[in-house]
Amino acid sequence: MTQHQAYRASILHFTADPAFNDDAYAWHEDGLLVIEDGRVKAAGDHAQLHKDLPQGTVVHDYRGKLIVPGFIDTHVHYPQTDMIASPAPGLLPWLDTYTFPTERKFDDPEHAHDVARFFLDELLRCGTTTAMVYCTVHPNSVNAFFGESHKRNLRMVAGKVLMDRNCPEFLCDTAEGGVRQSEELINTWHKHGRQLYAITPRFAPTSTVAQLQLAGELARAYPDTFLQTHVAENTDEVAWVKSLFPESRSYLDVYDRYGMMRPRAMYAHCIWLDDHDRARMRETQSAASICPTSNLFLGSGLFDFQRADEAQVPMSLATDVGGGTSFSMLQTMNEVYKVARMGGTYLPALRMFYMATLGGARSMQLEGTIGNFAPGVEADFVVLDPQATPLLARRTARTESLEELLFALALLGDDRTVAATYSGGKRVHLRGESGAEKSS
């Protein structure tokens, strides 16, 4: 039987990038979002839509709150949840001291399930309904993650880390073995329900040429899978890549050579790129995942918005937990605003909300599936509360435009600002209740 639900609130969603289009978003101050069988049926003014609601539609009253599409975090490591906020003098010592020992524990499937459950609950508490997720080198870390995600019917992208050199032996796979395991996981999980697979070479220094080559071949054999890796995050890392791959023009060129630049390929950080690299990103429709809390925390550098915009690099926002210091995409907007500011770029709040929703979906070639409220799109959305804290309530009572309201939510908001989260039309988080859905 067809199920209809409707949600009354202020509604915002995007149809284009507001940086390049005047008519990029829809704003309905007294709006209605109508859901049919887990997908968007309509989003518009309450006055217009409420007259034509199908009989039996339940109308949920969220007046005073703001509904936006679920946030999309395009780069995050679920196994690093338990080591968030671990200090080190830069990326490479941080990997050796904290990351690798933490990831070792994922050879235990029970541990992997336990962390995956906490991680997904935390994403939903923060209003993130889709993420592109690193697992560990262990295939069972992927089975645990997708198992928990599938149980919750979440739209998630994830993959097994490939690394066959320059890492502790307990995390090392082999070129052939790692790619064979990845192919098995693709066959098990890719497009299983809402799950999507990402081929995941950790970063160039931890893969042999043989592994990169095979990963590139796998990406060609399964063109609708995703691919995720790190690039040009830290100057020591860039120098290391230069010494390991002297024949490559640049760090990004290592991936280019092995056929890893293509639509659905996501590159985390992209700080130390040059203009040639940026042009290749655009030509190949590979996308940058910008990770401001991580880049500031690890002292990696500042993403260059001006150059990226000039080159029209596809861009998205990401937390990069555990290098990142917050699961909240609102906190991530807060930090990216300041990073852009330091580079002389002004990021309007409208653009930050675009990047965290439709921008993320577009960078992953998932427009039409997630990211806005066009008819037929999966009903993943967040209810934001402008009165979530005394300070937010006081500030938002004084905002005089949509931009000012969004800016206050981005700069002052966090998980407390998320009153509820819905995935596939079902409530999966309600602030004040712990764990997943109790009732809807």
Ligand code: GUN
């Ligand atoms: N580069 C290689 N591995 C990692 C990782 O786990 N986190 C970050 N931030 N950068 C990396």
Ligand code: ZN
């Ligand atoms: Zn990362």
